[in-house]
Amino acid sequence: MPNPFRLHAAALTATAVVLSALLWGCGGDSPEDEDLPDQKLSWKDCPAPSEAEGGGTAPSPLPDGAAWQCATMRAPLDWDDPKGDTIDLALIRARASGDADRRIGSLVFNFGGPGGSGVTTLPAFGQDYDNLRTRYDLVSFDPRGVGRSAPVECLDDKQLDTYFQQDATPDDAAERTELLDNTEKFNAACEKNSKKVLPHVATTDAARDMDLLRQVLGDDKLHYFGISYGTELGGVYAHLFPKTVGRAVFDAVVDPTQSSEQGSLGQAKGFQLALDNYAEDCVSKVEDCPVGDSAQDVKDRIARLLKDLDRKPIPGVFPRELTQTAATSGIAQALYSKDFWEYLTEGLDQAYAGDGRVLMVLSDSLNGRNENGEYSNITAANVAINCADDKPRYDSAYVERRLPEFRKASALFGDYLAWSMISCTDWPVAGAADHPDVSAPGAPPILVIGNTGDPATPYEGAGRMADALGKGVGVELTYKGQGHGAYDSKNKCVRDAVDGYLLDGRVPAAGTVCS
Template sequence: MAYRSRLSAAALTTSAVLLAALSAGCGGHAGTGDLTTQKLDWKDCPAPSRAEGGGTSPSPLSSGAKWQCATMKAPLDWSRPKGDTIDIALIRAKATGDPSRRIGSLVFNFGGPGGSGVSTLPAFGADYATLNTRYDLVSFDPRGVGRSAPVECESDAQLDSYFQQDATPDDSAEQKQLVDRTKQFNDACEKNSRTILPHVRTTDAARDMDLMRQVLGDDKLHYFGISYGTELGGVYAHLFPKHVGRAVFDAVVDPTEDPEQSALGQTKGFQLALDNFAKDCASKGDCPIGDTPQEVKDRIAKLLDDLEKKPIPGVFPRQLTQTAATNGIAQSLYSKDFWEYLTEGLQQAYEGDGKILMLLSDSMNGRSEDGEYSNITAANVAINCSDEKPRYTTDDVRRKLPEFRAASPVFGTYMAWGMLGCTDWAVPGAADHPEVSAPGSAPILVVGNTGDPATPYEGAKKMVDALGKGVAVELTYKGQGHGSYDSKNKCVQSAVNDYLLDGKVPKPGTVCS
């Protein structure tokens, strides 16, 4: 959706979000003294909370490094820094190498917005073992997320209904139903999260990161942002250019687009990923979906049309609807590793069994096997709607439908109607698009993936230009899936590691394949 709730909230971290950790409220005691001098009380991490997705306490890394958790106090309202505070949940694994060569903390944000860093970093921690030799690996639940004053909207049962709704209305009655159901969700967010809702903008999270930098004892913020994390990193660089240390942006959000342009770009990105999946399946000679790429895509489109007329059994007692199936297909396009599940899920769906596609959809939406939801959807909508100024109407969507459908016969209608997500939101949006210009910043390595469905490759160049002359260096990865570093591509990892560990910036225009 345009507000990123359905097709990109999870980014590459969807499966990890389902592991998640802890919960806390907002509106703590009035701030006393200078929050930059607070001391963090690092302890063994408890099991993830429901808001972070549930699960068990994170296991130590193969190096033996243990995960530790702490809570940082931050102002509820950054315009009143000595007012009430909220708790920001942090996690770290201390550097494993020679203490004399330790650089500092490397702070991660894995995207969404709405993803829990406290649960995601341990899930992917092994991928950053090389970086862990000289950095403390650190992540956090941004405000509104997980156990950092989480936004709460609807109950589990209500969310089951929300994700089953018809998100591609065909007539005025179905359009009204979609508008009414969206308003119901948004009203629940206002009712249940009134205190935190005005304070979850990306600029607020960026200010939290600068406080975090100081509390962690670092002169500069060394940062690794993925997906929405690149937008957060860009906003941070704009607000605090002199505080930027070594920073990497991977799976890059286009900071120049308004929500409509972003939704259309994602529509094209997911269609490109679906095209690539169809080519791959058909090239194997025994593709159970179709003999040619076009036949694969045609059969997928027909399945979705059939599901709109008649859903099939999914995860009992829920049915696999057209909306859930579209969501599940999109989830499987985030990584080439998921393509085999998409093939199997489609094959089963043709036989009347929608379980695999529904499980993929549940994963996207942060639903655990026991039916409990993390707060990723609530946080995602709250942050996006607070950031994004435009509010679209059904007339706006109808005017744009032909363009969206031309961009993707599978995802176009679904994405276009998603632009209604922030209609009637309680908090006004901040701007048409984020401000990321960062003159005076240290070099930022920007990594774009040519096959990325959720943050199309063109966004990397747009981010480089928006950061300003002499700030960013672009690296291209010719690959598939959302993100580049976690693809395990040696060229990408070598370039990123060389920069973060030794300060070696790759030549502009470097291409990895």
């Protein structure tokens, strides 16, 4: 199984609609091919998202009537052979709303994953960044391998339905063999359907694409807002191109010092912390918590539910059943945002009564499945990019030896995250490194924001990112909150700090704390 817990919760907006209806009835080189930086983008009205981007309708205008525009940019398939084959990268933008003489440039967003479509996510959250649009064009893109940008393709929709129904936490030899066989089939399908692109979807490739994008947009500096995995991409960019870094913000920060195993273990602890906080919050309400009498009772009942589902799944979204694995991923998706804790309570309450629809809708959102049964390519891209980046390859014997520590970190999520480490076993492309290099001597200040209650990118990673960027580069800000990320919490202190830096160049004092 891939590790979808790394995904940014960009799909929550669409999920809310479905749930509401259900509940209420060192300096790299610039491109050597001279025509690539000089290409002219043809901006047009945006089409409806492709299936690989998640489907749906074309983005609606912003509240002030500003239209979203889309274009494609040509980039080398192989950055080691920039005069060779090229690929098209999908772009989206909204023009700056303020006076032209106050416009700073473009602000490029990456919302995470890896594997998330920026072309669909930016308009979904566009009005949240409206203040930043007063001085920037808001720009995002589908990174290579994602959405409409040479997407990695593995299993089809029907096969993915079956794949996500499997038991991802094997209890015996037969279940372990089945999980390994399914992983092998998934990886073989990726190689069969996407062999040409798989060697070229690493984060370093995407970082080089961003520098090309900077040039094509006509900007001397890359002004950047990275969220979740987008912080890792931003750190790699800063390492490769420190002299062209502009004003940059990293929110929901990936720890760049960790191996993939350490990252998974950190997530086990992070999601357990979020579950603990959810349980405490539920029982602290004025009204009774419908899923437990105490915080420990809430967690004990969830554990019993998952154990029961392992033996006998319950009806989910017809004709599929809610399995132990689907319930686990559905719970994780709800923990990404405190705004979704109410859906977790409703989903658990219904599951205890034998109805698994809400938890399955949450699980589907995490896996990139829409209500029509179509999957985006977020899972395929997530695996391909992670496996291109991460050098370690773990086998089942290694996972079994590590299970006790993962279970100690989280009785609920430990097994799932431990077994997710086999995703890259026998992957056809070698991984690049044990962890990314983000050292960026000579870069200007980069604002690094850590959320103390973040489940997917635990808080400690922000400090390590700030340190790894280097003295005078990483500037850490702490947000004492819940959920994945800080800026989208709408906390005024965080918003003022980020907007003040991006709009006016005011760097917050290192160690600033917002609550």
